[in-house]
Amino acid sequence: MNAISRRDFAAGLGGITLAFTLAPRLAVAQQPSAQQRLPGSLDTNRLLDAWIRIGTDGNAMVCTGKVELGQGIVTALAQIAAEELDLPLDRVQMISGDTERTPNEGVTAGSQSIENSGIALRLAGAQVRGILVELAAKRLGADAAALSVTEGVIAAPDGRKLSYAELAASADLHREATAQARPKPPSQHRIVGKPIARRDIPAKVMGGVAFVQDLRLPGMLHGRIVRPPGYGAKLEGFDLARIKAVRNGTLVGWIAEREMLQGRIARPLGDRAKPEEFDEALLKAVLPGVVAVVRDGSFLGVIAEREEQAIKASLVLAESARWAAGPPLPDEAQIHDHLLALPTEDKVVNEKQAALPDGVKVVEATYRKPYMAHAALGPSCAVAQLSDGKMTVWTHSQGVFPLRGNLAMALKMRSENIRCIHAEGSGCYGHNAADDVALDAALLARAAAGRPVRVQWMRADEFLWEPFGAAMVMKARAALSPDGRIADWNYDVWSNTHSTRPSEPGGVNLLASWYLAEPQRPAPPRMQPQPNGGGDRNAVPLYDFPRQRITNHLISEMPLRVSALRTLGAYANVFAMESFMDELALLANADPVAFRLAHLKDARARAVIEAVAKKAGWKPGASRDGGKGRGIGFAKYKNLATYVAVIVDVEVDRASGRIAVPRVYAAVDAGQIVNPDGLENQIEGGIVQSMSWTLKEEVKFDSNEISTRDWATYPILTMPEVPSVEIELIDRPDERSLGAGEAAQGPAAAAIANAFAAATGKRVRDLPLTPARVKGVLEG
Amino acid sequence: MAINLKVNGAMRSVPAEPDTPLLYVLRNDLGLNGAKFGCGLAQCGACTVLVDGKPVRSCVTPIDTLGQSEITTVEGLGTLEHPHPLQAAFMAEQAAQCGYCIAGMIMSAKALLDRNPQPSPAEVRQGLAENLCRCGTHNRIVRAVLRAAQNGGRI
Numbered sequence: 062m063n064a065i066s067r068r069d070f071a072a073g074l075g076g077i078t079l080a081f082t083l084a085p086r087l088a089v090a091q092q093p094s095a096q097q098r099l100p101g102s103l104d105t106n107r108l109l110d111a112w113i114r115i116g117t118d119g120n121a122m123v124c125t126g127k128v129e130l131g132q133g134i135v136t137a138l139a140q141i142a143a144e145e146l147d148l149p150l151d152r153v154q155m156i157s158g159d160t161e162r163t164p165n166e167g168v169t170a171g172s173q174s175i176e177n178s179g180i181a182l183r184l185a186g187a188q189v190r191g192i193l194v195e196l197a198a199k200r201l202g203a204d205a206a207a208l209s210v211t212e213g214v215i216a217a218p219d220g221r222k223l224s225y226a227e228l229a230a231s232a233d234l235h236r237e238a239t240a241q242a243r244p245k246p247p248s249q250h251r252i253v254g255k256p257i258a259r260r261d262i263p264a265k266v267m268g269g270v271a272f273v274q275d276l277r278l279p280g281m282l283h284g285r286i287v288r289p290p291g292y293g294a295k296l297e298g299f300d301l302a303r304i305k306a307v308r309n310g311t312l313v314g315w316i317a318e319r320e321m322l323q324g325r326i327a328r329p330l331g332d333r334a335k336p337e338e339f340d341e342a343l344l345k346a347v348l349p350g351v352v353a354v355v356r357d358g359s360f361l362g363v364i365a366e367r368e369e370q371a372i373k374a375s376l377v378l379a380e381s382a383r384w385a386a387g388p389p390l391p392d393e394a395q396i397h398d399h400l401l402a403l404p405t406e407d408k409v410v411n412e413k414q415a416a417l418p419d420g421v422k423v424v425e426a427t428y429r430k431p432y433m434a435h436a437a438l439g440p441s442c443a444v445a446q447l448s449d450g451k452m453t454v455w456t457h458s459q460g461v462f463p464l465r466g467n468l469a470m471a472l473k474m475r476s477e478n479i480r481c482i483h484a485e486g487s488g489c490y491g492h493n494a495a496d497d498v499a500l501d502a503a504l505l506a507r508a509a510a511g512r513p514v515r516v517q518w519m520r521a522d523e524f525l526w527e528p529f530g531a532a533m534v535m536k537a538r539a540a541l542s543p544d545g546r547i548a549d550w551n552y553d554v555w556s557n558t559h560s561t562r563p564s565e566p567g568g569v570n571l572l573a574s575w576y577l578a579e580p581q582r583p584a585p586p587r588m589q590p591q592p593n594g595g596g597d598r599n600a601v602p603l604y605d606f607p608r609q610r611i612t613n614h615l616i617s618e619m620p621l622r623v624s625a626l627r628t629l630g631a632y633a634n635v636f637a638m639e640s641f642m643d644e645l646a647l648l649a650n651a652d653p654v655a656f657r658l659a660h661l662k663d664a665r666a667r668a669v670i671e672a673v674a675k676k677a678g679w680k681p682g683a684s685r686d687g688g689k690g691r692g693i694g695f696a697k698y699k700n701l702a703t704y705v706a707v708i709v710d711v712e713v714d715r716a717s718g719r720i721a722v723p724r725v726y727a728a729v730d731a732g733q734i735v736n737p738d739g740l741e742n743q744i745e746g747g748i749v750q751s752m753s754w755t756l757k758e759e760v761k762f763d764s765n766e767i768s769t770r771d772w773a774t775y776p777i778l779t780m781p782e783v784p785s786v787e788i789e790l791i792d793r794p795d796e797r798s799l800g801a802g803e804a805a806q807g808p809a810a811a812a813i814a815n816a817f818a819a820a821t822g823k824r825v826r827d828l829p830l831t832p833a834r835v836k837g838v839l840e841g
Numbered sequence: 842m843a844i845n846l847k848v849n850g851a852m853r854s855v856p857a858e859p860d861t862p863l864l865y866v867l868r869n870d871l872g873l874n875g876a877k878f879g880c881g882l883a884q885c886g887a888c889t890v891l892v893d894g895k896p897v898r899s900c901v902t903p904i905d906t907l908g909q910s911e912i913t914t915v916e917g918l919g920t921l922e923h924p925h926p927l928q929a930a931f932m933a934e935q936a937a938q939c940g941y942c943i944a945g946m947i948m949s950a951k952a953l954l955d956r957n958p959q960p961s962p963a964e965v966r967q968g969l970a971e972n973l974c975r976c977g978t979h980n981r982i983v984r985a986v987l988r989a990a991q992n993g994g995r996i
Binding site: 130131132133256258259261262263265266267268269270271272274275277283367368369436437438439440485486487488490517519520738742743745746747748749750753771772773777778779780781783785786 | 857858861862865868869872873874875877878879880881882884885887914915916919920921924928931932935937938939940941942943944947963965966967969970971972973974975976977978979980981982983
């Protein structure tokens with residue numbers, strides 16, 4: 062149907078020419094066979110050619126279910142595959158996140174892509190190389206062990222050569238992966254471990270087709286959605302007089318007005334007794350370019366020939382739509398108490414018993430985190446086309462397979478009639494509106510007579526309707542023995558779920574589906590088990606305490622829509638625990654670095670703390686002057702991924718309450734480093750984003766509405782406020798590569814709070830550390 | 842109706858209403874992807890283009906206000922084969938994560954270097970203060986602009 066445009070799109074994204082037949086013959090998730098468990102994502106996608114195919118030009122097509130989110134993963138995975146295949150990088154074509162072409166690797170999340178997709182490609186690459194070498198050995202009558210491979214050419218000791226291109230046709234890769242072929246030892250790596258330039262960056266600096274937002278299919282229409290004024294509001298009808306009374310004014314003014322109107326228009330009907338049915342002809346007469354208005358229950362959207370026409374029409378619709386308001390929101394000022402009063406599912410997730418020594422000092426503290434927004438810079442976008450009974454959706458979802466499953470339920474279509482193809486979006490930092498807008502586009506595409514429909518959310522849509530990072534409460538209580546050691550550690554965390562992704566079973570987790578005439582129900586929240594955890598991610602200390610008890614309290618009722626925001630609960634837990642460690646160190650009259658090391662056996666953990674202390678020139682007992690201070694934070698992400706220690710310098714302006722952060726130091730151990738430049742970019746980005754979260758970010762609301770709706774009401778860190786960041790990467794070539802994208806945020810937050818306490822002697826336990834809050838603490 | 846615009850040195854006729862923001866015309870009529878929709882409110886800078894050398898927010902600039910002005914987008918700076926020093930510097934510094942803000946950053950940086958060819962790091966930060974980056978790539982962006990300045994950021 063749209064093969065040509067797809068090809069154009071791929072070419073625009075910088076794809077190399079392919080000499081493959083692309084008949085999709087795999088993709089359907091293969092059932093794990095009962096026999097042997099395979100590493101990483103190989104276990105659930107066991108056919109070799111699901112991962113790697115060699116074309117008759119000798120190039121490799123490498124497929125991954127993981128997708129580019131701006132973290133550089135596709136480049137890193139290409140490095141791994143090229144390394145094992147002994148091919149130059151420019152002969153490795155990457156295909157990612159396509160329900161008809163790539164393995165199903167679930168969701169790209171949790172800093173797990175290098176670990177799961179990376180290991181799969183490493184083992185598959187080694188096996189494919191082995192198959193090609195065996196084949197060459199037979200043809201050349203040589204011993205396979207004596208052959209060498211350079212850039213896709215296999216050479217015998219006597220100088221005879223065979224290229225991958227010559228072998229491709231007879232290499233049978235449609236077979237089970239075995240994970241038996243030994244990958245290269247790190248000492249032989251030529252591509253892995255190098256700071257290879259990312260493949261997606263040229264298009265982004267040249268204005269090429271880089272994002273789903275840039276996709277332009279032939280005949281494409283534009284859609285916009287008119288969301289309800291609040292959660293649970295119901296569309297009762299329209300006030301058609303308002304459509305007739307469409308005013309003058311420029312579209313720029315209209316857009317600004319629309320942004321202010323969205324979510325604020327549960328207006329009563331006034332003197333009109335009954336809302337009217339929508340009159341599409343009337344709208345079309347008033348506004349040129351409108352193709353269709355789609356109403357299904359309380360879902361309301363509009364399609365137009367031109368994007369600005371769709372925006373204008375959505376404003377007119379928003380003004381005329383009449384809604385019955387949903388239930389009120391809780392009071393923001395009391396939100397944490399409100400959450401604590403809700404029913405919980407409680408689980409002790411970790412416990413260690415030991416006798417409590419005599420003469421302990423018991424201290425406790427409560428920390429709080431607000432709702433935070435993913436706040437993608439570019440509002441979510443998708444393109445959908447319904448053609449010959451088949452729905453194709455271009456999406457920046459983190460999980461094209463789970464999205465397809467949810468779309469099938471919401472659209473009442475069979476999964477095999479839906480294809481989801483990943484195309485990059487603006488950075489998402491977790492589960493934002495990427496999946497929601499895919500359903501929006503699909504719902505509109507059903508009314509577009511086969512033409513593709515592009516839907517992008519407006520700025521206020523994104524802030525008002527994305528699933529936020531959950532508000533949380535953390536209570537810590539510890540006993541300090543007379544010798545200054547922690548003898549007992551109790552930690553409780555209260556939170557909503559941190560995943561309402563489409564991958565959750567038992568419902569449909571797509572926004573529009575809950576507002577249809579036949580509404581779907583969201584999947585019930587469930588406790589995510591350790592060690593990954595949800596609200597309790599990183600709640601179990603890595604420190605060696607003799608006695609501890611960690612309890613997770615999952616609050617199932619969600620006053621505000623929430624889901625996965627980068628790190629899930631780890632950001633808040635590390636903030637709380639590492640703040641509390643400093644509070645205890647102070648009580649024990651110990652230096653924060655020495656105090657941590659005294660409780661920590663893990664050699665790699667100690668190494669990052671020692672490395673960052675050295676890099677920053679940490680001096681125990683540095684005196685505070687009320688304005689400048691230095692703090693440390695540490696975590697091993699999920700207790701199973703990258704180790705990060707961060708030291709932060711702060712300068713507190715006591716008059717305004719503003720905290721400035723001039724310098725940040727970090728030490729990082731991510732095991733074997735695949736791409737040092739990419740790793741550094743992720744760690745620095747994590748630190749800077751965490752600083753923005755920690756100093757500025759909270760979603761504001763009152764009982765009527767969410768009032769966070771644009772960058773003025775949700776300020777983030779700006780260029781002049783960003784600190785210098787110095788990072789030391791500790792490469793461990795013989796250790797497993799570890800996920801790093803979410804490893805720095807918790808330690809950075811704690812380091813800021815600890816630096817503030819070191820500077821002022823005052824402790825802030827509630828995030829974010831805004832000037833108003835800081836002033837309150839300093840004056841209190 | 843059609844309106845004539847001068848974009849990246851060429852006269853273009855676009856079939857849009859006079860109050861249409863330049864952003865939609867650049868993207869949808871002229872197929873220029875660099876300027877991005879971020880907020881529609883002139884708050885984030887993702888849609889920044891140059892109008893007669895000055896940075897403007899194309900999301901709030903109606904096309905009927907542009908007259909014969911020279912409109913420059915990131916596509917007008919250079920090509921992959923012959924990138925502008927700023928584009929080359931952003932690639933050399935790998936100054937992107939998701940990259941959604943980058944074209945806007947480059948255009949704001951172009952305006953900055955045109956009026957101040959050798960800015961200090963602090964001047965670069967101040968010059969880009971109104972362009973938001975959500976990924977935390979700020980320091981690389983500053984390094985890229987400084988690198989371009991060394992390599993002759995003016996064109």
